[in-house]
Amino acid sequence: MSKFKLIFLPFTLLFFLSSCVSNKDLIYLQFDEIDQSKVNNDYQLTFKPDDLLQIIISSKDLKASIPFNLPVFASSASSGSAQGVPKLQSYLIDGNGMVEFPVLGRLKLGGLTRIEAIELIKYKLYPKYLKDPIVNILITNFKVTVIGDVKQPKVFQIDNERVTIFDAIGMAGDLNISGLRENVTLVREELGKKTKYSFDLRSNKxxxxxxxxxxxxxxxYIQQNNAKIQDAAYTRNTGLFISLASVLISLITIITR
Structure with missing residues (x-):
């Protein structure tokens, strides 16, 4: 074997060993039993401060429903007239969990589920304002962010409020092969504070x-595994390694003459 090959053999072996990824590091939901008694099949989202809600009120008496559905128009600065197709008003939940709603005034919707909020508004409407109110509520600014070692990291606007961690990963195009599945981080705002969770996507728990x-x-947040981090370090230091190898080759050539 030539002197050149002997010098670079340790570097080559180190690279391949550090880049090796076991199959057990890649498979989702591969271990731990599922406690079915703890599976929440009836999950309902709870409204929070800063949620932007679109609240639609309807009934058989269309005229009586109009005051509860305020339209929003785009206006022209030059003419002062309304332009475009009107859209329904959205209502921001403030820091105290309150919204300002036409006719009914301040309503505390923060901390309620969609069903609870609908029942509250129906209670306020019937029978004083509407005999047969129909209430629909939609969060218009529901979003989740997936960053780190995934194929398409970005902020995702969500229409469906029942979204799982795997739904979000699917929208991001799945983890890269170098993504660390055993230590994923989720940051969530709870009671005005940021809470950090760590979990293992390989576990059924x-x-x-x-x-x-x-x-x-x-x-x-999806972290990179050690192999990817080391690979990045090798890439950054490639020039240094080449220079050192050249010096070593020159020294060995001089010594062995």
Whole structure:
């Protein structure tokens, strides 16, 4: 074997050993039993401060429903007239969990589920204002963020409020092969504070975890595994390695003459 090959053999072996990824590091939901008694199949999202809600009120008496559905128009600065197709008003939940709603005034919707909020508004409407109120509520600014070692890291606007951690990973195009599945981090705002969760996507226990169903503004971070980090370090130091190898080759050539 030539002197050149002998010098570079340790570097080559080190690179391949550090880049090796075991199959057990890649498979989701591969171990731990699921405690079915802890699986929440009836999960309901709870409204929080800064949620933007679209609240639609309807009934058989369309005229009586109009005051509860304020339209929003785009206006022209030059003419002062309304332009475009009107959209329904959205209502921001303030820091105290309150919204200002037409006719009914201040309503405390923060901390309620969708069903609870609908029942509260129906109670306020019937029978004083509407005999047969129909209430629909939609969060218009529901989003989750997936960053780190995934194929498409980005902020995702969500129409469906029942979203799981695997839904978000699927929207991000799945983890890269170098993504660390055993130590995923989720950051969530709870009671005005940031809470950090760590969990293992390889374990079935994720399905009974408080992070399985996502909440508004959740941030999911996927770390790189050690092989990817070391590979990045090798890439950054390639020039240095080449220079050192050249010096070593020159020294060995001089010594062995």
């Amino acid at each position: 994720i399905m009974t975890s408080p992070v399985y169903y996502l909440q508004q503004n959740d941030v999911i």
